[in-house]
Amino acid sequence: MNFIFSSLLWFLPFVLLPFIIHLLNKRNVKTVEFSSIRFLKLIEKDSINKLKLIQLILLIIRTLIVFLIIIMLSRPVIKGLFAGKITDNNSTLSIIYIDDTASNNGIVDNNERKEYIDSFLVDVLNQIGDKSPIVVLTQSKGVVYDGIKSNLFNLLPIDISKSYGGIKDRIKIIENYLDYEKYSNIELFLISDGEESFFNLDDSDKLKLKDLYIYFLQIPSLINNYSITDVQISNSNISINEQVEFLVTVRNNGKNNIKNSLLEFKIDEINVGQQLISIEPNNSKVFNFKTSFPSTGKYQCTFNIPNDDNFLDNFYYYLVDIPEKLKIGLIDYNNIYIKEILNSINKNNKTIDIYNFNNEMNIYDIDVAIISSNTLLKDKLLNSYINDGGHLIYFPSNKDTDINQSIKNIYDTKSIITYNEHKIGTYNSISTNSTGIPYFYNSEKLNNKNNLEFYKYMTFNNDANTYLELENSKSIWNRYFIKNGIFDIFGFANDLNWTNLPLKGSYINFINKLINTKSNQFVNKINSGDNWKPNVDLNYLNKNLYYEHRDNKELISGKDTQIYIKSNGFHNINTNGQIITAIAANINLFELKNNILDEEDIKFIFPNNIIFIKDDVSNSIERSKYGYELWRIILYIIIFLIILEMIISNGKRFQSN
Structure with missing residues (x-):
């Protein structure tokens, strides 16, 4: 005392x-x-x-x-905690760090939450001397002011962005100001809702902040709020007139139980489905919608729930892209069965362009690449192709007893590969529990007959990537989702000495579904706050290209373009009204889940140097500095x-x- x-x-x-x-x-x-x-x-x-x-x-x-x-x-x-340590305001640097990410949006007690942020900022500034140095930074913009408080311009109101991120993303900025020779004391004021991902710090980051005097000012939590946190499709391939099932995850982030809220599903702004949903607080549920698409093209799928305390997370956008022409490249793969079945598929719908790939062609122009161990392309190029959204399919040749090392390098697995060859008259069959069964059979026919025989095959470890396994539980088809693309690796050759599959009616169904499997991850995984690098075909580079989002339209350069995605919704690149490429952007998953830390959790992160403040900001700061009279x-x-x-x-x- x-x-x-x-x-x-x-x-x-x-x-x-x-x-x-x-x-x-x-x-x-x-x-x-x-x-x-x-x-x-x-x-x-x-x-x-x-x-x-x-x-x-x-x-x-x-x-x-x-x-x-x-x-x-x-x-x-x-x-107080810092009493006696902060002695001279003029030699004290005050860093004010404002969390303006999407989770801070919303309304509490008829007041916008950003008004609480504005109020906290004013209270903090009132506790700082006019001649004291201050730094103000936001999560989305970085440093917005650096100087003496008396020269500070009006920063209000603080706008809430639709981006995401945490302290770790700005730790280098804070570290640059930690000059203890210049300043006798350094204060850090954190203004945030306390969402978990904001504190994305590791032990080394915490060590950098251990000498700071930290004040955490938490804005009030939401009372009534549903958020659509994720949308997935159960089908890995989307084809014309094929049933597609959407799995929609909704979470109750509020404190109250909201009953009979309307969840709607729209395609190109036409309502195609709706459900009444009820979820307990801090719980999630998955709801499904089934539909089909009548033709090729890009379909804008929107899922939404009614407005609540935070309307920003009430929408989720999903883009379905069924290409009008599927470009298939046969890379050093001259298999008669594959060629014939592809030509047969193309006779029916004329949606396939088949290329015998050569060195003069650009692999990035191909949607689906089929290769074997004979390929001369390097694994780095093949990896880059998959990362960019390509679909690479590997079948061994009829003389292989192992898989080429360059192919193994693509998926970097430690799976043991074993070559198996049955005696004449014996074979192995596929397990009806396999994930990839729908590629071969309709469920009704499967119940009556399983007539596929495998005489020679290479097996892989049975794991989470397994799509087709034999009755001995060994895998002969693994699928890997690598960044934006897909890599399918098969353990059997398209050869009658290996399997009777090319003779079966299910063969055309298998190949058709296989080549139409498209990774929707690339067009749907962008978050607001990310940079989008659209892949524009070289044929369009000499034309006027426009980036369009809602009512915003601007002329861009097609080469090495990088676009900052400010908002959720559908974004596209077009020319003369023709959409070249498009994506669906959503609020980051962590911002949507909105896991809020309480006082005990936050003090656990900073155990020795933090003051937790919810209200009465001025008095709380004053008492922590000078003590309580x-x-x-x-x-x-x-x-x-x-x-x-x-x-x-x-x-x-x-x-x-």
């Missing part, structure tokens, strides 16, 4: 004043002799002891009153003691009378 006016403590000897007066009064006692019976009763032993006790209590109370008056005038202060409490105690002394002393006189 400290005292603002410690010199007044020299008056502490005055606490002896009531005691001295008491002693002086005892000297003035006179002895008067009476003989009445009443007097004799009054001087009984019990009465004398009671009188002495009352005198003692009054002496103690009066002594305490004098003592507390002196202490109160000395202005005692209980030290006790004079008001002492004054209340003095008033109580004076009243008590009056009651006791008046009671004593009443008894005497």
Whole structure:
């Protein structure tokens, strides 16, 4: 405990004043002799002891009153966490870090949450001296002001972005200001909703912040809020008139149970489905919608729920892209069965362009590449092709007993590959529990007959990537989703010495579904706040290209273009009204889940140097810097003691009378 006016403590000897007066009064006692019976009763032993006790209590109370008056005038202060450390405001750097990510959007008690951020910012600035250096940064923009507080321009209102991120993304900016030779103290004010991903710090990051005086100011949490956190399709391939099932995940981020909320599904702004949903707070549920697409093209699928305390997370966008022409390249793969089945598929719908790939062609112009161990292309090029959204399919040749090392390098697996060859008249069959069964059979026919035979094959480890396994539980088809693309690796050749599949009616179904499997991850995995690098065909580079999002349209350069995605929704690159490429962007998953940390969680991250503030910002900051003054409490105690002394002393006189 400290005292603002410690010199007044020299008056502490005055606490002896009531005691001295008491002693002086005892000297003035006179002895008067009476003989009445009443007097004799009054001087009984019990009465004398009671009188002495009352005198003692009054002496103690009066002594305490004098003592507390002196202490109160000395202005005692209980030290705050940072009291005594922050001594000079002008040599103290104040860093104000505002979390303006998407999770901070919304309304609480009819007030926008950004108004709470504005209010907190004003309160913080009021606690900083005019000549003190300050730095203001936001999550989305970085540093927005660096200088003396008196020169600060009006930053209000703070706009909430639709981006994402955490302290780790700005840790280098903060680290650049940690100059303890220039500043005697450095304060860090964090203004945020406390969403978990904002504190994306590792141990080394925490070590960099250990000498800072950190204040965390938390804005109020949402009360009623649903958010659509994810949309997936159960089908890995989307074809014309084929049923597609959408799996929609909805989470209740609020504190109340919202019942019978309407979840809608729209395709190109036409309502095609809706459900009434109810979810308990802090829980998620998955809802499904089934539909089909009548033709090729790009379909804008939108899922939405009614407005609540945060409308920003009530929409989820998903783009389905069924190409009008599928470009298939046969790379060093001259298989008669594959060629014939591809030509047969193309006769029916004319949607396939088949190329015998050569060195003059650009592999990135091909949608699906089919290769074997004979390929001369390097694994780095093939990896880059998959990463860019390509679909690479590997079949061994009829003479292979192992898989080419360059192919193994693509998926970087430690899976043990074993070559198997059955005796004449024996074979292995596929397991009906395999994920890839729909590629071969319709479920009705599968129940009646499983007629595929495998005489030679290479097996892989059965794991999460397995799509087709044999009855001995060994995998002969693994699928890998690598960044934006797909890599399918098969353990059997398209050869009658290996399998009877090319002779079966299911073969055309298998190949058709295989080549139409498209990774929708690339067009649907972009988050608002990301940079989008659209893949524009070279044929369009000499034309006027436009980037379009809602009502925003701007002319861009087609070569090495990089576009910052500010908002969720559908984005495209077009020319003369023709869409060349498009994506669907959504709010980041962590911002949608909105897992809010409480005071205990946040203090666990910064165990020794953080003050947690929810309200009364000015007083909380002041007390943490200078401590808490006790004079008001002492004054209340003095008033109580004076009243008590009056009651006791008046009671004593009443008894005497």
